[in-house]
Each structure stands twice: as structure tokens, then as C-alpha cells.
Amino acid sequence: MARQDEVALWLATATLKADGQEIAALDTEGLMADIEAGKDLDTSLEEMRRFDRKGGDFGAEIIGPLLIPIVVEAAKQLWATYLKELTEQGGKQLAILTIDAVKAAVGRLWSDKPDLPTRYAALIRAEAERQGLAADQVERLVQTVKSPLLTEEITAP
């Protein structure tokens, strides 16, 4: 299981919960269970995009807002470009840290480094624009990321 995927999903779940997106958060928790079972995150996300129909289905192709891929991608980028380095500076190498230890380290960083939420918000905005999320939904997500609600979610034990 890739540490990047694990952290990204955890951060995405926290973001969605802080945004009040309970159902989407359940989706990301399901994705976490998938990757814990050895499944690849990209494969799981691809499966979630898959549309099929047979008798008994509603059968019309209607796509919902793609919040999860946006938040997960932004969280991945945040991890790849910033969080990973900062967490390593904390002392131990990532390879020997448990996921709970990484979460705790990220939680501390989130409180200590106020630019982290700003960077995360910028990544979300860029990714949302790339994937064509509605402007009002983008603004709502950005506000959530900058709000104390997300900090509470991330630093919660």
C-alpha cells in the first residue's frame, strides 16, 4: 500500500467531513478499506467512475460532482511536494513510521504551519478548475480547507 495514497485518503476524508460531505466521506473510507485490502487507489477510483446498466437499473447516465477525485488528487500533491519532506524532518524515516504516527505528525504540522491550509486550498482550487467543478462548490471547499473545522478534523485523536 502506498503511503502517499493512505495519507491522501485520510486527508481527503477529513476535508470532506469538515465540509459536511458525510456521504462522500463514507466513499473515501470505503476507498481506504480497499487499499488496506491491497487494492490500488487509481483502480478503485476508476471503478467508481464506471457506469453500466441492465434491466432493473435506472439506466440514465448521470454524473455526480467529482469532489473525491479532486480532493484526493490535491491531497496527494500536498503530500508529494510538502508534507512528506516536513514529516521526515521530524526525525524518523517514513518507512518505519506507522500511519497513526504520520497522521499525528501531519496534525502537529497543520497547527504549527499556517501556510499549509493555504497551499492545500490552492491545490484544491487548481485541481477543481482542471476537473471542471462548479465555481460555488470550489469556493465552498476552499473556505472549508481554510477553516478551523478541518484543523479540528485533522488534529482529532
Place this chain on the structure above:
Amino acid sequence: MTDRHRPHHIVRGPVLAATSFEIRVHLVVFVVLILPVAAVILPSLLFALSAYMVLHLFPGMGAIVEANWLTMWLASTGALLSLGAITGNRALALPQARAVRRLRPPSGKPGEKLRVLVAELWATSGGKPLHVPSVLWFSNFNVMANAAMVGGKSELHVSSALWERAVCEDPVGRGILAHEIAHLIFRDPPRFALLEAAAAAIQAVARLVKSMILVVALLLAGHALVEDLIAGLPTSTIAGHLAAAIIIGVVAYWAAVALDLAGRRYAAFLIALMELRADIAAGQFVGGFEAFGAALANDSGVRAASIEELRHSLLSPSLTHFSTGERAALLSERSRLATPKLRYFALSLLVALLLPLNPVTPLLFGGALDHLLTTAANVALQATSVAMLIVGAEKHEAGISLSRASGLAAALVVAGMVPHINLYVLGYLLFSLAVQLAALGELSGAPMSLESLGDDLATTAYDLSGKVWAAATGLGVVIAIACTAVGLWCLSRVARGTVSHSIESAVLPICAATVFTILSSYDEWRGHLYTFGLAQAANSWMGWTSDMPWLRLSAPVLGALLIFILQELFRGQLNQRAADA
């Protein structure tokens, strides 16, 4: 449907009742006729004939197989029935196999809200509180849902995207939940499974027959090639023999393709009609099917209709749903909902018309089975049109417009012509071409040449155009369309004004439409199945109408109209007497 599931106040809705009736008629035609003919009778004959041709290649076998032809046919029937049964059973087990979706019970406040919403819709639909379906969800970005009956219990499976929309009071989200609830109310899931199993069986049987035909064509070609080489025939003769084998193989192959297409498309059409009925019911549960259609049409998340989607709707044998745009359009146009879905049924009629292009089935019982299929499609269309206009009539609605009646009339008249157009002449042309190539010499004494080919083509075109002209009763077709249109228009008006437009009140007019359709479809060359005096009656009918043959094309609708008026007058008299008493 059991009483505990029957939602009385919904089923009585005229449009829903009309659609239910449309489904029933096509279901009867499918089970009684299409399935046995397309999956058993004709494939087993093709299979036995293929085996017969192969066995004929072996010295001394010809006499034996001819003496045991019936046994061969019965054995083929048994083998294909077994194959169909095994494939159908496997397909029935597939719905469980689809459970790759990880289904979970919804949790938290949104979960509670979803359950409440489902319970509300269930109550609105007329379902009993004790039998509220359980709800399970799966992760997916698409707004998806499925109705299932697992171990006799009703279940709704919703995607997370739908869950999200449904709990936000989104009209499309609620409509989709209502659509799935309608499937459970109508107990559709087991029927879907049976229809899919039947389609799988038809496909498996057709595949085997197609393979057999290919093998036989290759064997015959190989056999001819070896014999030609041994005999030292010239290359042009050998090429002619090979070309003949290919042409015969292709036209025989078409028979298997046509049967496969006819059978599976009919099953698919039925599934799509059941989906449409669920759309109508869903619309009624959430404030009107027009409003639901409009919400669906205006939803920004709905994927735009594509040419591929339209092609799938019109031509695919694996259709399950009409295109989304078409569903929205149908829901917003009551007169189309309450009349047969012509453009989607057209392929079934066309395949029946094209079936005699092969060299085999037109020779079986003098082409009676080919004729039976076209007559069945014609009966289904005429009977559903009459029944739907009666059952679907509403007092406060205007009835169908004259333009809609004209379109429907044109389709009914064309359907009435189809049993009289035997395309065997085209199949015969191909067959004779093959024979000429094989002989590279003569057919009826004339050596093969471009000129003779041109003559053959001209003769066939003349023959065929004559058949079409006769089927159309010449210019009488215009009178037939006009009379049928007026008949349909009147029928919808009369039905609107009557006391009752229940299914029972449509029985006699349906019988009239059916009888007139059968009589008018009679073809003296292919009418071997017109038994028990039916041929005599049909001949009498043809005699009576010889001065105005167009009447045969209009008779199903006009006869049904006449019977319906008489029935309603009689009913009115009885009611009056009862009131006086």
C-alpha cells in the same frame, strides 16, 4: 402480482394501465410465439438440415438420413433445448454474480434520511408499510440505482452519488428512487432475470447454429474443391463452385442471424417497456410524469445524447433502456406514452420481413413459419394500438391528435402489408445465382452471362414491386391510411367519453382487431397454419373485400371501433335499465 404488493390507485392510472397492457401483449407474443420459433423450431430445423447436408457427403448415408429425417430433427430439437436450458439457467445465476459492488447499509443522518425518503415513496406508491424495501449503497460517482429481490425480499441499491442527491430533495434523485420502487411494486426484477435468461438462451442456440452453418459451408466448399481438383476441372469452374458455396453459406447464415436478432430484440424491447413503465410510475409518485421528464431533460449531469445511444435504442438486440433524451421526451408527451412505441418496435417487424431472404425457412411448411412471424408482429401492433387507445383514454385529456393518429395509422397499414410481402424472391435470386455459379453453365437452359443476370434482377425487381403494390392494394393504401387514422382518432374520442375504460372494456375490440388482422394477413401460398376453417374464412373475407381491398388494411382498427361503439351502446342501455329499475 400479489395483493400485498398491488398499488391499486397507481395501477388504475390510464397511461400506466395502457403501458402495462402493451407489455402484456408483447409478453404473450414473445412467450407463445417468438421464443419457441426463434429459439427452438427454426434453429433445430436449420441445425438438422446442416447435419443432413454433411451426412450426405458420405457415401451410402444419403438414403439413411432421408429415412431418418424426423429423428434427426427431434434430436436437434432436444440438443438445442438442452443448450438453451443450460444457458438460461446460467444467466439466471448471473444477477448474483454481478455483486461486485460492495453493498453496505447507509449510516449516519444521511442514511436515516434516505430510509425515511424510501419509506415515504413506498407509501405513496401504495406499498404496504411492512414491506418497505431495505436500502443498501455502493460507491460510485454516477447517479445509479438498482431494484433487486433477494430471497423474496425487496432491496434498493443506490450509488453514493444518488444517495447524495436524493437526500438533498433533488427531483431527479427522488424520481430515480421512485423508479426503482416502481420496479419492486410491479415485481419486475424476476421478470428481467427471466427475459435476460431467454435472450441468453436464444443467443447460445443461434451461435451454435451459425457455427454449424459455417462448418457445413466450409465442408461443402472443401468437398467440391477436392472433387474438382481430382476431376481436373478448369480454374473458372472451381472458382464458380467456391463462390456458390459462399453465397449459399451466407444466405443460410442470415437465417440464424435473423432469428437471433428477432428473439433477443423482442426480449430487449420488453425490458425497455418495463423500464418505461417504471419511469411513468415514478413520475406519478413524485408529482407527475411530465414534471419528472422535464427535470430529467434539464438536469445538467445527464450525459448528452449521442448517435451511438440512438443507434443502440433503435437497433440493438441488447437494449435495456431507451435513450435518456427519448425517455424524457416520452414522459413529456402523453399521447406517445399511451400509444405503441413504434420506432422501437420497427426492428422486430423488419427482421420478420427480412427472414425469408434465406433459402431454408421459406421452404419449411411452404414458408408458413416466416408468415407466422410477420402476422404475429402485425397482430401485436394492431391489438396494442386499439387496447392502449381505449385503456389509456382519460376524460379530461384531449385524446390523440389527428397528426399522431395519422402517423400511427401509416405504421399500422405498413404492418398490415408486411405479411403479404414475401421476400423469398430475393433469397431465390441469390440461390439461383449460386446454382448458376456452381454449374457455371445453365439455369433453365440459359447460359449464365451478365445479360442473364440482368434479366434475373429485372424479373425479381418486377415480381417484388408487384408484391408490394398488391400488398398496398395499389393507391388504396392512401384510403387505408386515411380511414385507419380517422378510426384511431374516433376510437380515442369514444373511449374518452365512455363510462369505463378498463382493460375488460378493451377485450372485445382487441378480439375484433386480432381476428381482422389474422384474416387480412392471409397469404394463400404461405397459409398452411390457417387450419380449422380459418383458411376458408380468410378466403371468404378476401372475396368480400375484393372490390375494396384497402379495407383489409383498415379493418383491424375499423372493426375494433365498431365493436367498441356497439359494446358501449349496449352497456349504456343496460346501465339505463338498471337505473330505471
